[in-house]
Amino acid sequence: MKLDDPDRHTSPSFDLSYQLLECRHEIWKKFVKNLATLGWNSHWQKRWDDAMNGSDSTAGVPGRIICVEKDWDVVETETDILQCERRLGMYDRKQEPAIGDWVAVQNQESAFIQKIITRGNTIKRRRSASGDVRKQIIAANIDIVLITFGLDTGVNANRLVRSLVIALDAGTRPLLILSKADTVDDNHSAEAIATAKAIDPTLTCLPISSTTGEGVETLVDELGDCSTSVVVGASGAGKSTLINYLYGADIQATKEVRASDNRGRHTTTKKQLLKLAHGNTIIDTPGVRSLGLWQAAFGVDTFFADVVALSEECRFRGCSHSHEPKCAVKKAVEEGNLSAERLVLYQQLHSEIEENLAEEERIRRSRW
Numbered sequence: 372m373k374l375d376d377p378d379r380h381t382s383p384s385f386d387l388s389y390q391l392l393e394c395r396h397e398i399w400k401k402f403v404k405n406l407a408t409l410g411w412n413s414h415w416q417k418r419w420d421d422a423m424n425g426s427d428s429t430a431g432v433p434g435r436i437i438c439v440e441k442d443w444d445v446v447e448t449e450t451d452i453l454q455c456e457r458r459l460g461m462y463d464r465k466q467e468p469a470i471g472d473w474v475a476v477q478n479q480e481s482a483f484i485q486k487i488i489t490r491g492n493t494i495k496r497r498r499s500a501s502g503d504v505r506k507q508i509i510a511a512n513i514d515i516v517l518i519t520f521g522l523d524t525g526v527n528a529n530r531l532v533r534s535l536v537i538a539l540d541a542g543t544r545p546l547l548i549l550s551k552a553d554t555v556d557d558n559h560s561a562e563a564i565a566t567a568k569a570i571d572p573t574l575t576c577l578p579i580s581s582t583t584g585e586g587v588e589t590l591v592d593e594l595g596d597c598s599t600s601v602v603v604g605a606s607g608a609g610k611s612t613l614i615n616y617l618y619g620a621d622i623q624a625t626k627e628v629r630a631s632d633n634r635g636r637h638t639t640t641k642k643q644l645l646k647l648a649h650g651n652t653i654i655d656t657p658g659v660r661s662l663g664l665w666q667a668a669f670g671v672d673t674f675f676a677d678v679v680a681l682s683e684e685c686r687f688r689g690c691s692h693s694h695e696p697k698c699a700v701k702k703a704v705e706e707g708n709l710s711a712e713r714l715v716l717y718q719q720l721h722s723e724i725e726e727n728l729a730e731e732e733r734i735r736r737s738r739w
């Protein structure tokens with residue numbers, strides 16, 4: 372099915388929610404139908420009004436970036452899907468467009484983005500190439516991060532912690548998707564859930580099968596209405612297959628994993644935002660090998676709230692919990708109230724962020 376197929380959303384529930392929106396928000400009438408399916412609501416209307424305050428009438432129309440290519444961005448508006456060329460000087464170049472961004476787009480002889488509406492948040496990581504000390508925005512304006520592991524390979528603890536930190540850093544809600552539930556027995560699923568709960572007892576864990584549909588209804592409930600989620604995970608975890616199931620058509624390409632080690636074949640090569648029912652949107656992402664952190668100190672402190680609370684009692688402000696006397700965190704480890712591994716992980720993740728910052732600063736200075 373093509374992206375601009377007009378029959379994409381014909382479910383009765385969608386029509387009903389659209390009608391409700393249209394009744395409630397008279398002001399949106401001009402562009403409520405398609406923009407609402409992209410996640411537009413009164414919050415974005417307000418940001419749009421603020422951004423346009425003082426702009427002239429050539430400020431363009433609202434749209435959302437649904438795909439980012441190397442040299443252009445694809446923006447969906449109320450009426451069109453536009454290929455927007457990148458033009459120098461049209462918006463702040465430091466703020467590169469990201470999938471999920473709301474933008475003001477001009478469509479004259481050619482289409483281009485004129486303004487990026489102030490973001491709610493960004494999900495970001497360090498670029499994966501070694502020596503490339505830069506941030507990479509995975510997606511913008513996200514409510515839910517669907518952290519996906521295939522039950523054929525199981526939950527990788529280190530990767531789960533990093534994914535949680537990245538999700539929490541952006542103030543989003545993480546959910547754990549354990550895909551391919553049809554390929555394993557219940558004990559196997561229970562083991563994976565136990566691994567995840569040991570890392571975060573509050574984490575919602577959803578075993579799901581995109582073959583039988585098991586667990587999908589629960590996931591749909593979790594997505595609620597008008598949410599934007601991004602699906603992240605290693606190649607072969609089943610991200611695109613799940614999105615196809617939710618979407619109701621094979622819109623994203625999928626490919627079998629390697630028989631020898633269940634690794635994926637990097638089938639999805641670019642991010643894509645897709646519209647689901649109830650005003651929900653979902654972003655498919657290419658599988659990544661490693662997940663480096665980028666300036667996610669807030670996320671680390673949110674995930675390690677227990678360590679942060681203990682450190683309030685340390686004698687020295689800025690205590691590194693290594694050699695200082697009267698350290699409440701070390702005391703908690705000695706008394707068995709905090710695991711030594713958890714403290715080491717907390718310190719490692721903070722060091723990683725600090726090293727990235729120092730390296731970035733070093734590169735910046737060397738350019739002068």
Ligand SMILES: Nc1nc2c(ncn2[C@@H]2O[C@H](COP(=O)(O)OP(=O)(O)OP(=O)(O)O)[C@@H](O)[C@H]2O)c(=O)[nH]1
Nearest residue numbers: 581607608609610611612625626627637638639658
């Ligand atoms: N049996 C079963 N197979 C699944 C399920 N979900 C995904 N698969 C299979 O797993 C393989 C990989 O799925 P993809 O959806 O392509 O994986 P991906 O995470 O999108 O991978 P990349 O695009 O490479 O990042 C495909 O052969 C799917 O058919 C599931 O729930 N059950």
Ligand SMILES: [Mg+2]
Nearest residue numbers: 610611638639
């Ligand atoms: Mg994929």
Ligand SMILES: [Zn+2]
Nearest residue numbers: 685690692698
């Ligand atoms: Zn301390």
